[in-house]
Amino acid sequence: MTTSRTTAGWADFAAAEPDLARTVEARFGAFTHHVLATLRKDGSPRTTGLEVRFLNGELWLGMMPDSLKALDLRRDPRFALQANPGEGQTMGGGDVRIAGRAIEVEDTATKAAYGEEVEPPEPFHLFRAELTEVVRTYVEDDKYLVVQVWKPGEPVRTIKRT
DSSP states (O other): OOOOOSOBOHHHHHHHOHHHHHHHHHHHHTOSOEEEEEEOTTSOEEEEEEOEEEETTEEEEEEOTTOHHHHHHHHOOEEEEEOOOOSTTOOTTOEEEEEEEEEEOOOHHHHHHHHHHHOOOSSOEEEEEEEEEEEEEEEETTTEEEEEEEOTTSOOEEEEEO
């Protein structure tokens, strides 16, 4: 029996499921731009492009000042993030999605360290991702659709369909 936690940081996920974490990082690393879903004031979804960074055991979401996605996350921190599927139909590495809560970083030292590493345009909003779910979907042996689902405090659940 496992005890489920509500959220986990990237380092917690990577420690619990290192193989899946490496695969997810590689999927996000294959392309620069990905799709972020946030919630508007009225509760409807908003999708926008976003660059993400995995640094120092964290998943970081950096944004332009007062961008709509940043304002959405300040109001309601829930998000979904989808890795760029790439060109064509190959989906190399599979489809990868992360859901969670974005925690805005106000600490100047943390923002400065991120800025030194990434060199984003100043000023910027910085959010640290707290994960609620990581999902990878891929095709195995041209026969099976495989879905891997991880949630904090639980082992990866794998579902195979023909």
